[in-house]
Amino acid sequence: MGFSLLLTISVQRELEGRGCRPDLIPNGGVDRCSSCHVSSRGGGRRTPFGQDVRDALRSGSCAEFWDAELAALDSDGDGRSNGEELLDPSGSWRPEGAPSPGDPARVTNPGIPDDAPPAPPVLFIRGDSNSSGTVDISDGVFTLGFLFRSERRPTCDSAADSNGDGGINISDAVYLFQYLFAGGDLLPAPFPECGEAGKGDGDACEESAACG
Numbered sequence: 001m002g003f004s005l006l007l008t009i010s011v012q013r014e015l016e017g018r019g020c021r022p023d024l025i026p027n028g029g030v031d032r033c034s035s036c037h038v039s040s041r042g043g044g045r046r047t048p049f050g051q052d053v054r055d056a057l058r059s060g061s062c063a064e065f066w067d068a069e070l071a072a073l074d075s076d077g078d079g080r081s082n083g084e085e086l087l088d089p090s091g092s093w094r095p096e097g098a099p100s101p102g103d104p105a106r107v108t109n110p111g112i113p114d115d116a117p118p119a120p121p122v123l124f125i126r127g128d129s130n131s132s133g134t135v136d137i138s139d140g141v142f143t144l145g146f147l148f149r150s151e152r153r154p155t156c157d158s159a160a161d162s163n164g165d166g167g168i169n170i171s172d173a174v175y176l177f178q179y180l181f182a183g184g185d186l187l188p189a190p191f192p193e194c195g196e197a198g199k200g201d202g203d204a205c206e207e208s209a210a211c212g
């Protein structure tokens with residue numbers, strides 16, 4: 001009698017424990033049980049990440065176990081650490097009250113070898129050569145400084161390419177000045193808000209600080 005009661009309680013605890021575990025890893029809501037178990041309903045065979053989680057479990061089914069060590073492992077051997085896959089590379093995320101880090105669309109399963117998600121599009125403003133977030137005379141000056149005085153290169157070539165023809169030269173500064181001071185044509189998109197590079201743009205665009 002006593003034994004079967006104990007057994008019931010321990011089975012129940014185990015089931016409850018499993019149910020709470022997805023909430024104990026960052027972005028655990030994305031893959032739920034499939035991070036740790038081959039079956040999406042949970043239980044049964046574990047994925048390589050599930051095996052590492054089991055090794056990391058300390059006491060109590062719902063105790064915290066996500067830490068720097070587990071984050072640094074690449075359980076499924078796909079070249080990206082568990083922390084990178086779950087968007088908490090340092091393992092510093094804590095379950096209590098903290099929102100999951102990063103964009104859930106970029107989460108990958110730490111238990112299944114998969115391809116890295118495509119890099120997020122780089123955003124910039126056409127004409128914002130100096131990446132200040134606004135387009136004004138200083139952008140034309142910045143472009144001219146780069147072209148003729150060997151000054152700093154724009155961090156985003158596509159932003160400095162004011163006329164959108166794929167290259168940076170004096171005509172970009174002229175095009176910008178005409179727009180600003182002589183009623184010239186609007187700059188090609190993305191302008192005046194941040195946006196993605198179009199097909200004709202070169203890809204030498206690291207990051208516009210103003211759009212990050």
Ligand SMILES: [Ca+2]
Nearest residue numbers: 074078080081
């Ligand atoms: Ca991995």
Ligand SMILES: [Ca+2]
Nearest residue numbers: 109112113114
């Ligand atoms: Ca993976």
Ligand SMILES: [Ca+2]
Nearest residue numbers: 161165167172
């Ligand atoms: Ca150009």
